[in-house]
Amino acid sequence: MMQQEYKQLDMRYEEAELRSKRKNQSWIDRTWTFFSSVKVGLWLIGLIIIASGVGTIFPQEMYIPQAIPPEEFYGKEYGTAGDMYYALGFHNLFESWWYIGLITLLLLSIIIVSIDRFFPLYRALKKQPVIQSDRFMGGQRFGAEATGTVNQIDAIEPLLKKKGYKIRRQDGALLAEKQRFGRWGPYINHIGLVLFFGGAMLRIVPGMHEDELLWIREGETLPVEATDNEYYLENNAFNIEFYDPAKEDEKFSEALKRAGGSVPKNYDTQMTLYKKDGMTDDFKPKLEKIKTGETAVNQPFEFGNYQVFQEQYAADPEFKTMSFNIENQKTGKVVDTIKVDLRNPQETYPLKDGYEVELKDFLPDFVVKDGKPTTNSSRPVNPAFVFTIKSPEHPEGERSLIGIKLNVGGDENQYKMGFAGTELSNISGVRIKKDLTLPFLFAGGMIFMFGLLLGMYWPHRRLWLKETNGQINIAGFTNKNALGLQKEANLALTEVGLPSLEDRQKLREEGESK
Amino acid sequence: MNLLSLSSNLLLASFILYLISTGFFAVATSGKKGPTRSGKIAFSLAILGFAAQLGYFFTRWAGAGHVPVSNLYEYTTFFGMMMVLGFLIVYGIYRNNVLGLVAMPVALLVIAYASMFPDEVQPLIPALQSVWLKIHVTTAALGEGILAVSFATGLLYLIHATDFSKESKTRTWLEVVMFSLACVVGYIVVGLLFNALGTNSTIEYVAKNGATMQHEYTMPVLTGPENGKIISGSGAVAELPNFLNANKVNTVLWSLIGGVVLYALLRFVILRKRLAESLKPIARKIDLETADEISYRAIAIGLPIFILGGLIFAMIWAQMAWSRYWGWDPKEVWALITMLFYVFYLHMRIQRGWIGKKSAWLCVGGFAVIMFNLVFVNLVVAGLHSYA
Numbered sequence: 082m083m084q085q086e087y088k089q090l091d092m093r094y095e096e097a098e099l100r101s102k103r104k105n106q107s108w109i110d111r112t113w114t115f116f117s118s119v120k121v122g123l124w125l126i127g128l129i130i131i132a133s134g135v136g137t138i139f140p141q142e143m144y145i146p147q148a149i150p151p152e153e154f155y156g157k158e159y160g161t162a163g164d165m166y167y168a169l170g171f172h173n174l175f176e177s178w179w180y181i182g183l184i185t186l187l188l189l190s191i192i193i194v195s196i197d198r199f200f201p202l203y204r205a206l207k208k209q210p211v212i213q214s215d216r217f218m219g220g221q222r223f224g225a226e227a228t229g230t231v232n233q234i235d236a237i238e239p240l241l242k243k244k245g246y247k248i249r250r251q252d253g254a255l256l257a258e259k260q261r262f263g264r265w266g267p268y269i270n271h272i273g274l275v276l277f278f279g280g281a282m283l284r285i286v287p288g289m290h291e292d293e294l295l296w297i298r299e300g301e302t303l304p305v306e307a308t309d310n311e312y313y314l315e316n317n318a319f320n321i322e323f324y325d326p327a328k329e330d331e332k333f334s335e336a337l338k339r340a341g342g343s344v345p346k347n348y349d350t351q352m353t354l355y356k357k358d359g360m361t362d363d364f365k366p367k368l369e370k371i372k373t374g375e376t377a378v379n380q381p382f383e384f385g386n387y388q389v390f391q392e393q394y395a396a397d398p399e400f401k402t403m404s405f406n407i408e409n410q411k412t413g414k415v416v417d418t419i420k421v422d423l424r425n426p427q428e429t430y431p432l433k434d435g436y437e438v439e440l441k442d443f444l445p446d447f448v449v450k451d452g453k454p455t456t457n458s459s460r461p462v463n464p465a466f467v468f469t470i471k472s473p474e475h476p477e478g479e480r481s482l483i484g485i486k487l488n489v490g491g492d493e494n495q496y497k498m499g500f501a502g503t504e505l506s507n508i509s510g511v512r513i514k515k516d517l518t519l520p521f522l523f524a525g526g527m528i529f530m531f532g533l534l535l536g537m538y539w540p541h542r543r544l545w546l547k548e549t550n551g552q553i554n555i556a557g558f559t560n561k562n563a564l565g566l567q568k569e570a571n572l573a574l575t576e577v578g579l580p581s582l583e584d585r586q587k588l589r590e591e592g593e594s595k
Numbered sequence: 596m597n598l599l600s601l602s603s604n605l606l607l608a609s610f611i612l613y614l615i616s617t618g619f620f621a622v623a624t625s626g627k628k629g630p631t632r633s634g635k636i637a638f639s640l641a642i643l644g645f646a647a648q649l650g651y652f653f654t655r656w657a658g659a660g661h662v663p664v665s666n667l668y669e670y671t672t673f674f675g676m677m678m679v680l681g682f683l684i685v686y687g688i689y690r691n692n693v694l695g696l697v698a699m700p701v702a703l704l705v706i707a708y709a710s711m712f713p714d715e716v717q718p719l720i721p722a723l724q725s726v727w728l729k730i731h732v733t734t735a736a737l738g739e740g741i742l743a744v745s746f747a748t749g750l751l752y753l754i755h756a757t758d759f760s761k762e763s764k765t766r767t768w769l770e771v772v773m774f775s776l777a778c779v780v781g782y783i784v785v786g787l788l789f790n791a792l793g794t795n796s797t798i799e800y801v802a803k804n805g806a807t808m809q810h811e812y813t814m815p816v817l818t819g820p821e822n823g824k825i826i827s828g829s830g831a832v833a834e835l836p837n838f839l840n841a842n843k844v845n846t847v848l849w850s851l852i853g854g855v856v857l858y859a860l861l862r863f864v865i866l867r868k869r870l871a872e873s874l875k876p877i878a879r880k881i882d883l884e885t886a887d888e889i890s891y892r893a894i895a896i897g898l899p900i901f902i903l904g905g906l907i908f909a910m911i912w913a914q915m916a917w918s919r920y921w922g923w924d925p926k927e928v929w930a931l932i933t934m935l936f937y938v939f940y941l942h943m944r945i946q947r948g949w950i951g952k953k954s955a956w957l958c959v960g961g962f963a964v965i966m967f968n969l970v971f972v973n974l975v976v977a978g979l980h981s982y983a
Contacts, residue, residue, distance in 0.1 A: 093946070119946045126939050130932050137925040137972070144924075160836065175923045324718045332599070332659070336717040347721055378721035379916050390918040512918045522920065526907050530899065537895050561895075564888075587884075 087219030089586060092558060095209070097201030117197035122190040129183050136174035139166050188278050195271045206261060211251035213545055215554065221545075223557030223566065223582040225574070233553065233577045234546045240573040241544065254547035264560065266536020273529030280521025291515040294392065298399065298424075299506040302355065302368070307513045308387065313355040313368055319394060319507035321348040349377035350391055350509040354384055376511060386515045393510030399423075400461045401506035405483070406499040407432060407470060416472075418501055423461040435473060438498075442467035447484050454482065470496045542566050557582045598658030599716065606651040606672065606706075612644030613679065613703050620695035624880055634692040641683060641699065648676045659716040661724075664732040666717050667973055671709035673733070674969065677740025678702040681897065685744050685889060693881040694889065698747040704776070707783050727912035734904025735930075739965050741897030742937070745890040749958030752886040754871050754878035756952055765952065766869070772959060773870035774858050781853025782846070789814045789849075796828025802837060810842040818844045843974065887950055890958045898937045905930045929968035936964050 090096060101117040103110060115121060139162075145154050151172055155163035170177050218224060231253040238248050238255060246257035284290040291307035295314065302315040323343040326334035330346075337344060352375065355368035376382035382389040400423050407416040417432040423445065430438040446457040447465035454465065465484030471477070474495060481491030483498050491497050540561035547554050555574065559566035563584065571581040619637030652673070655663040663669040682698040685691075719728075750772065757765045796812040800820035810820060812828065818841045819831025835841045858870070866873045909930065910920035921927060940957040943949040949957070 119942060123939060123942055123947075126935050126942075130935050130939070133928050133932055133935075136923070137928050140925075141923055143922075330718060332716055333718040335715040336713070339713060339715075340717075344718055345721060346718065347724075379725045381915070381918070388918070392918065514918050519914070519920075522910075526910075530903060530907065533899050533902070537899060 087216055089222060090217065090220035092221070092560075094198055094202050095205035097205040099197055099201055101197050113193060113197070116186075116190045116193040118190075119194065122187065122194060125183060125187040125190060129180075129187065132174065132180055132183065135171055136180075139163060139172070141175065142172045145172075184278070188275060191271045192275055195268050199265075199268045202264065206264065209256070211249045211256040211545075212254045212547055213556070218545055218547070218554050218556035221556040221558055222563070222584065222586045223559075223570075224585060225555045225580045225582050227553050227555075227580045228551055229548065229553035229579060230551070231548045233579055234548060236577040237546065237573050237579070240576060244569055244573070246542075246544070255545070257544040257546075259542050260539045261541050263535055263539035263541045266532050266534075266539070269532030269535060270529045271532070273525045273527070273532055275525075276528060277522050277525030280518045280525055283518045283521060284516075289517045291387075291513070293513045294510060295513060296395070296508055296510050297350075298401070298508050300401070301424075302353075304357075304366070305387075305513050307515060311357055312371075312384070312387075313357065313366070314389070314511070314513075315353040315355065316509055317351040317353055317373070319348070319350050319509040321394060321507070322346045347377065348391060348394055349375050349380075350511060351375050352382060352389070352511075354382075386517060388514050390512040390514065391509070392512045395508035395510070397462060398505040398507045400464055400503055402504040403464060404501040404503070405438075405468075406501045407436065407438065408497050408499050410495060410497050415499075416496070421466070423464055437471040439469040439471065439478060440466060441469055441480070444484075447487075466498075468498050470494070470498070472496055537561070540565065542569070544570055553579060555579065555582065598654045602651050602654035602658055603714070605647050605654060609644040609647035609651060610703070610706060612640050612647060613699055613706075616640035616644060617696065617699040617703065620692050620699060623692040624696050624877055631692070634690075634695075637692065637695055638683075638686060641679065641686075641695065645676070645679050645683060648672075648679070652676065655716070661719050662729045662733070663716075664736070665719055665723055665728065666712070668709055668712035668714045670732065670736065671712065671969065672706055674736045674739060675702045675706035675709060677736045678705060678743045679740075680737065681741035681744045681893065682747075684741070684896075685893060688892075689885065689889060691881060691885065691889070693751060693877055694744075694747060696877055697751055698744060701743065701747060704779055704783075708779060711783060711786050722916045725912060725916060727908060727915070731904055731908040731912050734900060734908055736904075738897050738899075738901025738904050739933075741893055742901060742965060743897075743962055745893035745897070745958040746962030748881075748886045748889040748893065749955040749962075751878045751881050752883060752890065752955040753952065753959070754874050755881065755883055755886065756955075757871070757875075759869060759872040759875065766871070768956075769871035770869055774854060777858040777861070777870070778850050778854030781855075781857050782850035784857070785814065785849045785853040794828070797826040798823040798828075798831065798841075799826050800824070800837065810840075812842060812845060814845060814849045816845060817848050883951070887954065890955060891944065894937055894940060894958070894961070898934070898941070901937075902934055906934060925972050926968065929964070929972050933961070933964050933968060936961050 099117070100110065101114040106114060139155060139159055142151050145151060149157070152167060155167040155172060157163075159166065166172060174180050234253060234255050238250070238257075241257040242248055244259070246259045249256045249258075293305065293307040295303060295305065297303050297314060297316040299316050299319055302313050304310040305312045305314055322345070324330045324333055324337055324346050326337045330337070351373070353373045354371040356371050357366045358369045359367050361367050371384065374382045376389045376391045378391050381391075402420050402422050404418055404420045406418050408414065409416065416434070416436055419430040419432070419438055421427075421430075421440070423443075426440055426443050428440055430440070432438065444454060444456040444465040445459055445461040445463075447463045448455060448457045457463075463485060465482060465487060467480065467482050469478035469480050472479075472495070479491075479494040479496055481494060481498065482489035483491070488497070540559050542565075543558040545554075545556045557566055557570050567582050567584070574581060616637045619633045619640060623631050623634035623637055652663060655669075664673050678698065679702045682694065682702065685698075686695060750769075753765060753769055757763065757769060759766055790813060794813070794815050796816050798810050798812070798816065798819050800808055800810070800823045802808045808820075809826065810823075816829050816831045818833050818835050820841045821834050821837050823831060823834065823841075831841070835844060861870055862868070909927070913922065913927075914920040936957075940949075940954070940961065943957065944954055
């Protein structure tokens with residue numbers, strides 16, 4: 082029995098007419114064809130892979146130390162290669178127009194390729210006939226031929242039904258099909274990807290995304306700009322705890338020794354949230370307490386659409402207040418004590434018995450530059466003061482410069498300022514975030530995974546049987562897992578006395594290699 | 596005996612069991628085709644070894660008080676374990692002994708490599724204290740472990756399909772792969788050797804930012820920092836500019852030396868032929884179609900798991916811990932590259948008909964990307980994920 086050889090068909094799109102495969106194309110068609118080419122998509126993926134890899138050779142701009150300007154950092158740290166990296170813009174690769182451009186092109190390609198193929202494929206599968214031509218059946222990867230009767234086809238129907246196939250019959254011929262939905266898998270996961278990236282792009286829509294880093298001292302209440310100053314946050318206390326090799330964490334002692342420094346165990350900020358409710362008479366915001374709570378790493382504090390993340394903390398705490406004793410150096414008698422609030426220092430401090438201290442100058446971050454005392458920053462990390470003590474004996478005042486382990490010009494004076502304690506305050510760096518795009522990203526991710534699993538694990542399988550003049554023609558199709566189809570179909574075929582499916586692709590390849 | 600020392604004994608036991616299992620796989624493949632008795636013994640030993648390693652994992656978990664995947668030692672060990680699991684799953688489906696003979700040694704190599712890192716338990720920094728540590732890291736490692744099976748079968752495919760008597764690109768590149776594996780072995784052997792010899796040195800130097808830093812060498816010093824001052828041990832043969840980490844360069848050099856010596860020994864003294872060629876009798880026992888199909892299925896199973904663990908769970912956790920789901924950290928970027936690479940593979944295979952050799956090369960390349968992310972990104976590039 083000679084059987085005719087047919088060319089194997091490309092069944093990916095059921096031979097449907099794709100717009101991208103049309104001849105005589107207009108420029109719209111040509112653009113369409115360009116983006117609907119899988120080849121173009123794969124080139125884009127390849128380029129993104131290479132660019133991303135190059136972007137990790139040296140750290141990105143956002144991860145380098147802030148003290149050094151980037152144009153100097155790369156050359157200093159990595160030599161000529163670093164200079165080139167910076168000059169070519171790789172230091173900020175992932176926000177560069179061309180990287181974002183590549184991703185946009187890939188998205189466009191995904192969208193167009195999906196539209197180009199989905200609708201023709203959907204129509205082709207929807208209106209597929211039960212009886213297919215010999216060319217079609219012979220062109221399938223799996224097939225077999227034998228002499229037989231329609232009775233055998235009738236007999237196989239319940240067997241295939243039991244395997245979950247949906248059966249259609251026409252003039253004795255049979256089409257068994259299952260898991261057609263598996264064919265939609267790739268399109269579903271592409272939709273998921275588009276939703277994900279589309280969601281990420283929604284950030285540029287005003288109001289969708291707010292991001293603010295707020296440095297907030299203990300005891301301080303600050304407006305949250307990300308909420309249009311509608312909400313205020315108060316830092317009630319900042320706690321930090323380190324692993325202690327001497328105590329309960331003895332098993333970690335070796336690792337802690339290797340780490341060299343102290344390893345934080347936990348840090349969190351106790352905070353109170355206020356809502357602004359108009360202004361008071363002296364033009365200060367009237368604050369209504371909403372709630373208290375804490376933010377710790379991995380456990381953000383939440384209100385409305387906002388989350389407050391514990392992000393950083395200042396390595397060295399600031400001085401909050403400093404107290405001084407006004408002492409008579411001769412008798413050692415303390416006249417009085419003052420407390421200077423470093424965030425809000427006063428000009429004069431009236432004392433008992435007509436004494437008075439004047440704060441002539443306050444240097445929060447004291448340094449000596451060119452022989453002159455000055456301040457490095459406005460943060461009270463190394464405060465120094467120029468005081469004048471007015472006393473009955475010295476009504477014009479005695480002047481001295483007082484700082485930490487510093488007393489200039491005070492030795493000869495009758496009265497001196499002596500340290501009488503300080504209060505420190507930690508500074509917590511919290512990030513306030515609102516991101517309404519997250520649900521889109523989450524949905525996109527889930528749809529992507531769903532489509533991926535659908536396409537990977539639910540193969541679309543079909544079996545055609547038709548009888549003509551005592552000849553039975555069998556054809557089989559699956560888009561995944563060829564062995565699975567053969568196993569399933571052969572069991573049913575042999576039970577009704579029909580031959581097993583042949584893998585014609587394999588036969589053809591073997592024929593070619595001989 | 597406390598939990599932690601019990602744990603390391605269990606790991607040692609599993610290592611030895613894997614080793615014996617590999618031996619039995621070798622016996623099984625030297626016989627006739629099909630599942631022989633030794634094949635069954637080898638498989639049972641591999642399961643036993645896996646059970647012992649699970650024992651290591653859970654006793655260490657109990658001993659440390661947190662899931663042991665938080666530093667390079669723990670993660671790499673776990674990755675090796677997931678490779679074994681991936682192999683066991685695939686073996687369960689295909690009962691192929693040849694695969695065992697390649698997959699088990701690669702897993703052994705990974706576990707041995709892990710032992711080069713400090714193995715004491717470390718406390719968790721606040722960012723790592725989350726249930727997502729368990730979920731994200733274990734899922735990602737499982738995905739990578741299953742993907743690694745496709746490396747084993749891809750390699751087998753290439754060796755089987757290559758005619759070593761003729762000059763070809765495949766022949767050359769296969770030797771490059773074999774040489775890279777030799778360098779990993781070289782690194783481990785040299786590391787253990789110098790550890791036993793106690794060749795420690797400390798060199799002090801002044802870094803760019805003016806701070807005085809120290810390099811602690813465990814291997815004899817070939818490359819030292821510029822104007823280094825020897826605190827203890829030996830001095831450097833050559834000095835390097837300080838934007839290169841002289842200590843890391845030194846380790847890489849020694850690994851290369853170890854790799855070259857090992858490779859030369861195997862190639863010219865012991866086997867007297869190309870390393871890949873000497874594996875050909877083994878590779879011939881797996882038919883090309885099966886090797887190709889296993890590669891594809893390993894990726895079909897491994898990739899969704901990897902995407903879920905290495906990207907989706909990762910993003911969820913990053914959002915909670917760092918307030919952003921994506922930050923272009925090198926580890927994140929390389930996880931994305933891993934995904935894109937396998938996506939590239941799938942499209943090439945399904946859409947452009949890349950099967951056989953080309954597809955097998957992509958399987959090998961994918962594993963190279965995974966290893967790059969594990970080794971180089973942690974040790975060289977360093978970012979938020981360099982906890983070790």
